[in-house]
Amino acid sequence: MTTPHISAERIAQIEARFAELEAKMASGTLEGDAFVAVSKEYAEVEPVAKAAAEVRRLRAEMEVLDGLVAEPDQDAEIKAMAEEELGELKGTLPDAEHQLAIKLLPKDSADDRPAMLEIRAGTGGDEAALFAGDLYRMYERFASEQGWRVEMISANAADQGGFKEVVANVTGTGVFAKLKFESGVHRVQRVPVTESGGRIHTSAATVAVLPEPEDVDVAINDNDLKIDVYRASGAGGQHVNTTDSAVRITHLPSGLVVTQQDEKSQHKNKAKAMKILRARLYEQERARIAEAEAGARKSMVGSGDRSERIRTYNFPQGRVTDHRINLTLHRLTEILEGAGLNELTDALIAEDQAERLANLAND
Numbered sequence: 001m002t003t004p005h006i007s008a009e010r011i012a013q014i015e016a017r018f019a020e021l022e023a024k025m026a027s028g029t030l031e032g033d034a035f036v037a038v039s040k041e042y043a044e045v046e047p048v049a050k051a052a053a054e055v056r057r058l059r060a061e062m063e064v065l066d067g068l069v070a071e072p073d074q075d076a077e078i079k080a081m082a083e084e085e086l087g088e089l090k091g092t093l094p095d096a097e098h099q100l101a102i103k104l105l106p107k108d109s110a111d112d113r114p115a116m117l118e119i120r121a122g123t124g125g126d127e128a129a130l131f132a133g134d135l136y137r138m139y140e141r142f143a144s145e146q147g148w149r150v151e152m153i154s155a156n157a158a159d160q161g162g163f164k165e166v167v168a169n170v171t172g173t174g175v176f177a178k179l180k181f182e183s184g185v186h187r188v189q190r191v192p193v194t195e196s197g198g199r200i201h202t203s204a205a206t207v208a209v210l211p212e213p214e215d216v217d218v219a220i221n222d223n224d225l226k227i228d229v230y231r232a233s234g235a236g237g238q239h240v241n242t243t244d245s246a247v248r249i250t251h252l253p254s255g256l257v258v259t260q261q262d263e264k265s266q267h268k269n270k271a272k273a274m275k276i277l278r279a280r281l282y283e284q285e286r287a288r289i290a291e292a293e294a295g296a297r298k299s300m301v302g303s304g305d306r307s308e309r310i311r312t313y314n315f316p317q318g319r320v321t322d323h324r325i326n327l328t329l330h331r332l333t334e335i336l337e338g339a340g341l342n343e344l345t346d347a348l349i350a351e352d353q354a355e356r357l358a359n360l361a362n363d
Contacts, residue, residue: 003098004360008059011052011100018042018049051100058093062086102353105360110211110286111177116153116279117168117209122185124203126160131188131313132205133162134336139170139179141338148172153272154262167276169212176211181324181348183209184310191315200316204309212275213282220278226250227270232261249273256280311344320344325351 021042024030030038068074068082119135121128143150149171156164170179187204195201232246246261247269258280260273312321313332320335321328327347334340 003094003101003357006052006055006097006100006104008056011056014045014049014052015056018045021045048100048103051096051103055093055096055100058089058096062089062093065089098357101357101360105353105356108177108180110180112174113176113211113213114169114171115176115179115209115211116276117150117170117179118165118207119163119167120165120206121158121163122204122206124188124201126158126162127188127190127192127201128203128205129158129160129162129164130192131162131186131203132164132166133158134188135186135205135207136163136166136168138336138338138341139168139182142341143170143172143338145338145342146172146175146178148175153276154260169275176209177349178345179209180211181345181352182207182310184308187309187312189312189314189316208283210279210283211286213278218278218282218285220251220274220281224252226252229266245269247273249277251277251281254281254284256284322348324348 021038024038025042065082065086069079069086117139119132121132140150151169153167153169155166158164185204185206187202189200189202191198192201228248229244230246231244245264245266247266248257248259250257256277258273258277260269263269263272310322310324315332318332319328319330320332322344325347329335329343331340335344
């Protein structure tokens with residue numbers, strides 16, 4: 001476990017800033033935007049300051065105990081007690097320093113954002129569409145466990161069940177932070193219900209998790225948009241409208257195209273399409289900035305590459321393997337039911353933190 005050293009001066013700065021914020025909050029003089037800004041910073045700094053105070057306390061205790069042990073004329077019983085406590089501290093302090101270092105890692109500004117979840121069936125025909133449906137239900141159940149809300153924005157259902165494509169908006173606390181490592185190719189190995197010979201087939205679906213931008217994040221010029229309206233239609237003549245309510249928006253500078261026809265109202269379809277477009281443009285810009293900042297270094301966990309195979313769900317063996325961190329869990333049913341997904345997301349977050357800490361220590 002590589003943890004960069006955090007100096008006493010840095011800890012003092014953190015605690016001094018927290019004391020300053022506490023005093024401002026207690027003064028009763030803050031109003032409006034100033035109160036909101038200070039309250040936000042206070043909430044962000046408080047856990048860091050508590051972790052810093054714990055490290056300072058443990059280091060001070062260790063210094064005192066080191067002195068007792070080093071004292072040549074020290075009473076043998078006191079010296080033995082000091083050595084025992086010192087041994088315990090040597091196990092506790094590194095963990096406290098590690099927790100502080102994690103809290104000091106640069107935070108992804110999108111971590112607290114809602115997210116747009118997009119799932120598309122890949123190779124495998126009907127079986128891929130069924131698997132896309134399984135993944136959507138997994139994320140729905142996981143969201144419910146987290147106390148989040150899932151709103152389906154658009155869906156292209158497959159004839160045999162599942163989805164060719166489904167897009168949903170997920171809102172709640174820390175949505176993007178938990179789901180951002182789900183982007184990539186998810187592979188399933190199982191015997192399809194339509195397979196009479198009992199042969200295992202491999203199919204895939206692509207997942208993209210995009211943080212939802214705020215209005216200030218993405219400026220879209222109306223002149224950059226080509227908006228087409230047309231008559232919506234569905235499989236087998238279903239959901240056919242008699243008006244031109246379906247909307248296709250093309251963002252000319254990027255070439256991104258979004259279509260929306262789930263609503264009967266052209267206005268609602270346009271609003272949903274713009275929401276998806278904003279999320280895709282925001283993620284495009286985030287990826288460009290991340291690539292520029294990272295240079296040649298590519299994060300093992302958080303590349304977000306949609307063409308990268310990240311996970312395999314093997315039904316015959318009842319296992320799920322995340323290939324980025326070489327983690328295999330024999331809890332496939334529990335994971336697909338949502339409850340077991342936490343272990344995977346937590347492991348991915350921990351791996352990302354460990355990698356970023358190691359990079360800081362080596363810089």
